[in-house]
Amino acid sequence: MEFISTRGKVAGIGFIDAVLMGLGDDGGLLVPKHIPHISEDTLAKWQQLSYQELALEIFKLYIDGEIPHDDLNKLVNDSYATFRSPEVTPLRRVKDGLHVLELFHGPTFAFKDIALQFLGNLYSYIARERNATIHILGATSGDTGASAIEGVRGKEGIKICILYPHGKVSKVQELQMTTVDDANVLNLSVEGNFDDCQRIIKELFADVAFKQESHLRAINSINIARLLPQTVYYFYAYFQLAKQGLTAGAQVNFSVPTGNFGDIFAGYLAKKMGLPIGKLILATNENNILERFVNEGLYQPGEFHMTYSPSMDIQVASNFERYLYYLLGENAAEVAARMDGFKQEGRIAVTDELRAQVQRDFVAASVENDDCLATIGQVHDDFGYLLDPHTACGVAAADRLAGKGEVTVALATAHPAKFNEAIELIQIEQSFPPQIQALFDKPQHQKRVEGSNEAVKAELLKFF
Numbered sequence: 001m002e003f004i005s006t007r008g009k010v011a012g013i014g015f016i017d018a019v020l021m022g023l024g025d026d027g028g029l030l031v032p033k034h035i036p037h038i039s040e041d042t043l044a045k046w047q048q049l050s051y052q053e054l055a056l057e058i059f060k061l062y063i064d065g066e067i068p069h070d071d072l073n074k075l076v077n078d079s080y081a082t083f084r085s086p087e088v089t090p091l092r093r094v095k096d097g098l099h100v101l102e103l104f105h106g107p108t109f110a111f112k113d114i115a116l117q118f119l120g121n122l123y124s125y126i127a128r129e130r131n132a133t134i135h136i137l138g139a140t141s142g143d144t145g146a147s148a149i150e151g152v153r154g155k156e157g158i159k160i161c162i163l164y165p166h167g168k169v170s171k172v173q174e175l176q177m178t179t180v181d182d183a184n185v186l187n188l189s190v191e192g193n194f195d196d197c198q199r200i201i202k203e204l205f206a207d208v209a210f211k212q213e214s215h216l217r218a219i220n221s222i223n224i225a226r227l228l229p230q231t232v233y234y235f236y237a238y239f240q241l242a243k244q245g246l247t248a249g250a251q252v253n254f255s256v257p258t259g260n261f262g263d264i265f266a267g268y269l270a271k272k273m274g275l276p277i278g279k280l281i282l283a284t285n286e287n288n289i290l291e292r293f294v295n296e297g298l299y300q301p302g303e304f305h306m307t308y309s310p311s312m313d314i315q316v317a318s319n320f321e322r323y324l325y326y327l328l329g330e331n332a333a334e335v336a337a338r339m340d341g342f343k344q345e346g347r348i349a350v351t352d353e354l355r356a357q358v359q360r361d362f363v364a365a366s367v368e369n370d371d372c373l374a375t376i377g378q379v380h381d382d383f384g385y386l387l388d389p390h391t392a393c394g395v396a397a398a399d400r401l402a403g404k405g406e407v408t409v410a411l412a413t414a415h416p417a418k419f420n421e422a423i424e425l426i427q428i429e430q431s432f433p434p435q436i437q438a439l440f441d442k443p444q445h446q447k448r449v450e451g452s453n454e455a456v457k458a459e460l461l462k463f464f
């Protein structure tokens with residue numbers, strides 16, 4: 001498979017080069033040149049596969065021989081051996097028509113592990129096979145950082161630096177990052193919010209000379225290797241329902257707590273590959289730029305809000321451009337012009353016709369703090385199931401937007417123990433998994449820096 005940039009100036013590169021490039025050298029995002037279509041026969045066969053076998057089949061379509069079969073098989077098996085559930089992403093029925101897909105059984109208790117365990121092992125593989133220097137630079141609203149660090153800590157040939165907004169990640173998220181004492185890990189606690197961290201990263205990566213000299217590699221969801229592992233569980237969840245008696249070919253909705261648009265874009269990709277997905281329900285919190293885009297056709301950052309779901313406290317969604325590319329009929333020149341316009345004017349408006357297309361692709365709701373907590377309380381009381389605040393946004397959005405008789409899978413993106421600050425507010429006491437409990441006694445390693453490119457660059461030069 002060849003990968004191309006949404007802005008048209010990078011073309012014909014292979015999978016490994018696309019992983020190493022991260023952000024396209026022309027500032028665009030890399031996408032597969034063609035989206036493979038999975039026939040109904042193949043879908044029926046895939047239903048019997050284990051999670052790992054399914055991941056292997058899907059990856060093979062995009063990686064086509066660049067990584068030999070046995071090596072890829074080992075990468076997949078190693079990546080999911082660290083999960084606490086043999087099914088990797090078990091599906092739980094909550095009530096009639098609503099299932100929760102638990103994506104949080106990896107080492108850091110958030111769904112990011114599904115892609116980042118794989119990406120960590122993949123970087124390690126590339127470092128060995130290509131003798132490449134891997135200096136990872138990433139920004140996190142909390143979960144990506146912990147997960148990326150866990151994916152590469154102590155691995156030879158790899159260093160990782162993570163930026164996170166000072167005081168704006170949950171206690172457990174902070175501990176998961178800062179209690180790691182491997183010498184190849186640097187945590188920078190940045191003055192500002194997540195969008196500031198993300199902007200710094202984007203600008204440092206856009207400096208192609210600096211990026212190449214410093215061997216900077218991306219782990220954020222702009223990296224194509226984040227997306228592929230995330231498509232797998234859409235298929236897997238669908239097949240679990242099919243085994244439980246879903247009518248052949250019936251559509252299933254997915255409700256996705258959304259921040260950077262990576263997870264839901266993977267669902268969009270799965271749908272384009274031929275999985276019978278009904279509604280893709282895009283759930284946001286008060287930081288609702290994407291909800292407004294779907295419902296009003298205007299993409300324009302609003303005011304930043306801190307919420308109980310900090311991993312979704314994002315205004316500028318880094319993967320949005322990938323969707324824009326397909327929305328604009330794969331016209332890279334048009335994407336480049338729109339993104340340029342966004343940089344100048346801070347907004348992208350689409351025609352009524354395009355907005356109608358957006359509304360065929362997604363439905364969206366923004367779920368405010370009170371509603372988020374109320375949903376956690378209600379699902380806990382009525383069904384004895386404890387949702388984390390991100391997942392609760394997805395469940396609340398599904399309650400509003402799924403039609404009668406439809407089957408919906410709400411993606412559970414984090415374990416509730418990661419976000420006890422919110423759970424406590426509604427007087428629910430939870431017991432922490434031992435792996436999380438143990439973090440509270442460990443020393444922390446982090447450095448506070450001002451939110452400027454220069455300050456971050458100076459730390460990087462010292463570290464690398």
Ligand SMILES: *Cc1c(COP(=O)(O)O)cnc(C)c1O
Pocket residue numbers: 110111112143144221257258259260261262263264311312390391413414
């Ligand atoms: C990252 C994250 C999200 C948002 O996912 P995107 O791919 O950025 O849209 C939602 N919930 C949790 C718990 C997360 O860590």
